[in-house]
Amino acid sequence: QVQLVESGGGLVQAGGSLRLSCAASGRTFSTYNMGWFRQAPGKEREFVAGIRWSGGPGYYADSVKGRFTISRDNAKNTLYLQMNSLKPEDTAVYYCAARPLMGVTTTPRDYDYWGQGTQVTVSS
Numbered sequence: 001q002v003q004l005v006e007s008g009g010g011l012v013q014a015g016g017s018l019r020l021s022c023a024a025s026g027r028t029f030s031t032y033n034m035g036w037f038r039q040a041p042g043k044e045r046e047f048v049a050g051i052r053w054s055g056g057p058g059y060y061a062d063s064v065k066g067r068f069t070i071s072r073d074n075a076k077n078t079l080y081l082q083m084n085s086l087k088p089e090d091t092a093v094y095y096c097a098a099r100p101l102m103g104v105t106t107t108p109r110d111y112d113y114w115g116q117g118t119q120v121t122v123s124s
Helices: none
Strands: 004-007 010-013 018-024 033-039 046-052 055-060 068-073 078-083 092-099 118-123
Touching: 004 092, 018 033, 018 092, 018 118, 033 068, 033 078, 046 068, 046 078, 055 068, 078 092
Parallel strands: 010 118
Antiparallel strands: 004 018, 018 078, 033 046, 033 092, 046 055, 068 078, 092 118
């Protein structure tokens, strides 16, 4: 089992940057595939980015490709999401999630553990 706590959200102007962090408890973080999801008011939760347990290149939604970068530091039990060139449509609550099985998927129900979320607001 793993517990997740996101941080780093806030209010930023369009074109700005934010770096989200997700701190994981437990000694098995390095065995989990991880994902970032977001949910805007009135919308379904959607996949943003994912990374395998071993690291390496991330997987991205088309809407954030080239602007967001997912990474992880297994020694620090931490997942990151660097968000650049932010747009008002990126405004949402951002969640990190852990999946103990093989591979990264874009489906929220495939992830077993979730953080409480952190609000990102991008003003125009």
